Amino acid sequence: MTLPAGLTRDSAVAVPLHVVTRADFAEWRAAQPAAVGTWLDAQGFDGSAYTALVVPDTDGSIAAAVIGVGDRLDPSSYGHAPFALPACAWRLADRLDPAETAALQLGWGLGSYRFNRYKQPLRAPATLEIEGDADDMLAELAACLRVRDLVNTPTEHMGPDQLEQVCCEIAERFGAHIDVVSGDDLLTRNFPAIHSVGRASHRAPRLISLTWGNAAHPHIAICGKGVCFDTGGLDLKPADGMRNMKKDMGGAAHAIALAELIMSRELPLRITLLVPAVENAIGPNAFRPGEVVATRAGINVEIDNTDAEGRVVLCDALAYAAEQQPDLLLDFATLTGAARIALGPDLPAVYSNDEAVAAAWLDAGAQLRDPLWRMPLWRPYWRYLTSTVADIANGGPSKMAGSITAALYLERFVPLQQKWAHLDVYAWNDSDRPGKPTGGEAQGLRAAYAMLKARITG
Structure with missing residues (x-):
């Protein structure tokens, strides 16, 4: 089955992606390494809806990213991610419940969409690795x-x-x-x-x-x-x-x-x-x-x-x-x-x-x-x-x-x-x-x- 833009079944180089809300951001931040916390503070990231932040590794490469969402069950909460993040492959780093996972995947697919019959988009969307049975969502x-x-x-x-x-x-x-x-x-x-x-x-x-x-x-x-x-x-x-x-x-x-x-x-x-x-x-x-x-x-x-x-x-x-x-x-x-x-x-x-x-x-x-x-x-x-x-x-x-x-x-x-x-x-x-x-x-x-x-x- 050919997957739509923004979704992939398997990627050997997928980068960890965290999903937070403003309400649970403080708890999530407290569990991160000190250097990551310092980076988050420096960027003023607080988990607000429709935000995204790349976390660098010590060698300057991408170590991970975090996106802020509002309602975890609303697919549109995740729609900003495909074009707010670099156009590489991402995998979910934290366990979500099935309904939240489906909302993330659906929202990612909807956010990756561009009508390209007559005009090609300026860049490709970031791709999300999906696992398990996603046939209903797809x-x-x-x-x-x-x-x-x-x-x-x-x-x-x-x-x-x-x-x-x-x-x-x-x-x-x-x-x-x-x-x-x-x-x-x-x-x-x-x-x-x-x-x-x-x-x-x-x-x-x-x-x-x-x-x-x-x-x-x-x-x-x-x-x-x-x-x-x-x-x-x-x-x-x-x-x-x-x-x-x-x-x-x-x-x-x-x-x-x-x-x-x-x-x-x-x-x-x-x-x-x-x-x-x-x-x-x-x-x-x-x-x-x-x-x-x-x-x-x-x-x-x-x-x-x-x-x-x-x-x-x-x-x-x-x-x-x-x-x-x-x-x-x-x-x-x-x-x-x-x-x-x-x-x-x-x-x-x-x-x-x-x-x-x-x-x-x-x-x-x-x-x-x-x-x-x-x-x-x-x-x-x-x-x-x-x-x-x-x-x-x-x-x-x-x-x-x-x-x-x-x-x-x-x-x-x-x-x-x-x-x-x-x-x-x-x-x-x-x-x-x-x-x-x-x-x-x-x-x-x-x-x-x-x-x-x-x-x-x-």
């Missing part, structure tokens, strides 16, 4: 890096056809079945809402469907918003709002990565992955404000704003998923700027019609330091989606509760008895931070995987 790391790579790739190389290719390659690797409905076949197969959003692009809209697993196992349906670029349509976005819209398929990236993770770890689940993949482009046949769009569920939608297109493509996918009566239906979507206004870039907004599902996802996020925040399906806000000519509008004149109304719109296409949860995710780091380089980011993904594992094991 699979979760691969899923997170999959999201980053998909989101970071510009639309010219990650359009609906490339998303299809990614899914086909995954299906072939794991023996999954794949079905793709594209272009005008969407109308024939009754996916009119997906077609209406994507019809103006030179790249045909499509619904990508991947199925895998034993029919006797619990069935999980996973939908991901795959708007590969969002101009806003005829309700055109301003330049600053359009700049990063290659990331509007971030929901699809999460859904694909979660399905791939489940298959790679061979969880006893049956999964259906659905990715409605489109470009919201401008053209002579672009869908217009005021149009009434048919949907698979038979609910007619008035288009209030063509920039609220994600919910329009998702509603057909959700309806199709619900027809299969899965035990649980999850969707991921970079759906609203309102969620970012409410919660900022680091906290995805989770909605659910099932208390146990919501609690399980939130609990997993808290344990894994993969945070989410629950938002309410406040149904009185249905009034913001009222249409005078159709069953529902995809938006309205009010700017109130934008993330909630988007979730309510999606809920309309989920049957009452269907357990469902929706993650309004940013999928993006808006600034360089330790372990979180600017660009695509996996959020709530590890928590979703842990929640599904817990459902199996009880």
Whole structure:
């Protein structure tokens, strides 16, 4: 198995690495040789989070290093190390408990990541030697890096056809079945809402469907918003709002990565992955404000704003998923700027019609330091989606509760008895931070995987 950048299985020349927090630094320092203590004092090192210090040997070579972390169970606490330390191999000098070790290794892998398809990083990361069974950690790391790579790739190389290719390659690797409905076949197969959003692009809209697993196992349906670029349509976005819209398929990236993770770890689940993949482009046949769009569920939608297109493509996918009566239906979507206004870039907004599902996802996020925040399906806000000519509008004149109304719109296409949860995710780091380089980011993904594992094991 090829390891990602920053991790190695074996190194004969690995240098000892110590991990401390500010709270336990004094105890650790007292156990060090006098010369090391003098060096630490001279450098003013006190174990503060996101710090690192190399300890020299008597001949001027590197004897060891120490990194300061905050929360030992938070992978991001270790994300600074790969580029704060010299680019050599390091091995853990102190015993950590398994959860801390996994967090260190995962955080190191995330911190080592640089998107290098078009530009090579200035230096290689330091490498960490991993020991024992790290397969779960490596699979979760691969899923997170999959999201980053998909989101970071510009639309010219990650359009609906490339998303299809990614899914086909995954299906072939794991023996999954794949079905793709594209272009005008969407109308024939009754996916009119997906077609209406994507019809103006030179790249045909499509619904990508991947199925895998034993029919006797619990069935999980996973939908991901795959708007590969969002101009806003005829309700055109301003330049600053359009700049990063290659990331509007971030929901699809999460859904694909979660399905791939489940298959790679061979969880006893049956999964259906659905990715409605489109470009919201401008053209002579672009869908217009005021149009009434048919949907698979038979609910007619008035288009209030063509920039609220994600919910329009998702509603057909959700309806199709619900027809299969899965035990649980999850969707991921970079759906609203309102969620970012409410919660900022680091906290995805989770909605659910099932208390146990919501609690399980939130609990997993808290344990894994993969945070989410629950938002309410406040149904009185249905009034913001009222249409005078159709069953529902995809938006309205009010700017109130934008993330909630988007979730309510999606809920309309989920049957009452269907357990469902929706993650309004940013999928993006808006600034360089330790372990979180600017660009695509996996959020709530590890928590979703842990929640599904817990459902199996009880």
